[in-house]
Amino acid sequence: MKSLLWLVLALGVIVNAFSSLVFDGAQQVVISVITGLAVIGSITGLVLTRERHS
Numbered sequence: 001m002k003s004l005l006w007l008v009l010a011l012g013v014i015v016n017a018f019s020s021l022v023f024d025g026a027q028q029v030v031i032s033v034i035t036g037l038a039v040i041g042s043i044t045g046l047v048l049t050r051e052r053h054s
Contacts, residue, residue, distance in 0.1 A: 002049060005042045012039040 016035040019028055 002046065005045045005049070008038055009042040009046070012042065
């Protein structure tokens with residue numbers, strides 16, 4: 001599960017970085033919103049599944 005979340009996080013960041021170079025206008029906004037939500041979701045999942053050390 002964690003490896004999938006890390007993969008989604010990495011791909012989301014990469015696609016979001018290159019979307020401004022490849023797309024423009026409304027298409028860029030839609031792709032940025034989708035990748036942004038994926039990144040936020042994967043970060044949330046990683047934080048919630050982390051092991052706690054006390």
